Amino acid sequence: MAIPPKPWPTGQVEQCEPLVARVLAPNPSPYTYTGTQTYIVGAEEDVAVIDPGPAEPDHVAALVDALAGRKVAAIMCTHTHRDHSPAAVPLAERTGAPVVGCAPLVLNDAGPRADAPFDRTYAPDRVLEDGEAMQGTGWTLRAVHTPGHTSNHLCFALEESGALFTGDHVMGWSTSVVVPPDGDMGDYMKSLGRLGERDDRIYYPAHGPAVEKPKQLVRGMMGHRRQRENQILRLLNEDARPVPAFIGTMYKGLDERLIPAAEMSVTAHLIDLEKRGLVERTGEIWQTV
Template sequence: MKTICKNLRILTAPNSGPMTFLGTNTYILGTGSDLCIIDPGPINEHHYYKLQKVLRAEEPSYILITHSHLDHSASAKRLAQEFHIPILAHGNPAGARSEFMKRILQKSKEIGGLEGLDQDFYPDSSISGGEIIKGHGWTLEVLHTPGHLSDHLCFSYKEEEILFTGDLVMGWTSTLISPPDGDIGHYYNSLDKLLQRDEDIYLPGHGSEIRNAKLYVANLKKHRLEREKQILQILSKEDASSFQIANIIYQELPEPLIRAGTRNVLAHLINLLERNLVICKSPVSSGASFSVKE
């Protein structure tokens, strides 16, 4: 357990890995009473015990979930039942998909995705952006920030001008965007939303705090736009699938990261398809061949 600033502590779950870095960050907002738990984390007895110890000594009021991936939301139900506190989250990734993504899904059953999704998760109260949540000494503004996942939320800690960014902006690498619930167009829009705000310190779901956050976000968007150009350059030479493109772009990476890269490439290709820059003559999937539109 580490104190970040007045009224704010962090506890990192021991679920380190290639997709989670050192583990999932759980944030405890408040002191003594009206505690708010942001992302209680995965099902892990060691992590739960540490969190439980804090909450038994103090008075929790809310559980907030940035998004419904298992490493963030899986222990929420147990925590809510033990301490009789409500879970607040968006909780409807399928309903928050873009209309274009919904049309893609009507035509293709082989798009994949849904890895890591907490399909049994549901909140006690649904929040979708614009809400203000208050406790003793703290105020949070809810932002809907899809991209990594369509039900993704960020939370602005008003008293300290800090933004809890979940997996939209992580402190160690760029995020996974895996269709159908990951969406590059949504991701660009969410990054732009963050760039228009005042917060310049971010607390991510994985990795350390991010200072000079606006520059960091601008570089994330620049990275994605450069990746888009790289994909179009590859397709200008020959038709290719997301799997084939990922094996060119990420050839130096370990196999698990190439698989993740394939999902990111597919997200780019779907976005390019929506913008009428590429075509796909078969149902969209990781193995479907794409070509540049002439």
């Protein structure tokens, strides 16, 4: 999906439905679309803030304005990439709210990154296990464990309206980047399958528009990943090769800025295929078994 032309509603409060509003952060990029969308859940005296976003002073100020003096029962993070969780610290300082949600995760990764690095400031007051919930006046947010994009990724289901906040697991504009060593393609596919079995009415992703036909999108995303896997196996049946040699054939016309993401995605598929005994590697060269 192409990025829409400016102006974007950065810093503005958009009411998505009675219990859900969103505020767009000022961090657009080839990996974040128009920016990270922070969601405010609740309509009365207490609310939850989902994915507070980057610790940009203008974004934190916009969130405080959007709260309009309401109590924040919880600041909830789907995962700890730096475009999602860093604003939890300044927002908690401003509101006194606890930070709740995914487990902390820090990776020392010296290699090339195709996604924002992990947030080392994230220190939750409470980690939600799969199925645990946070509640406020008129709202219940239940954690759905969806590892794959990251090992600590959670979605949050708003039980009163049938909405699911999908973070980066399912986005409204692009497939999710799965970056080893923490990102795991096998887990990602299992998590997509889990969402496909649910009956959520709508998805609110951290990037891109709301998804109004969730099951259809999930089926398409799973089919896309299987197609990529089949491409990789077909190319390896022609000739053994290193990861960069897949990109020109598999991603024709790709923006050069996205080449690292494509290479990480191929690597994630190859590691999954290796675990399943279908491919093997010698140094940087991959081949079929």
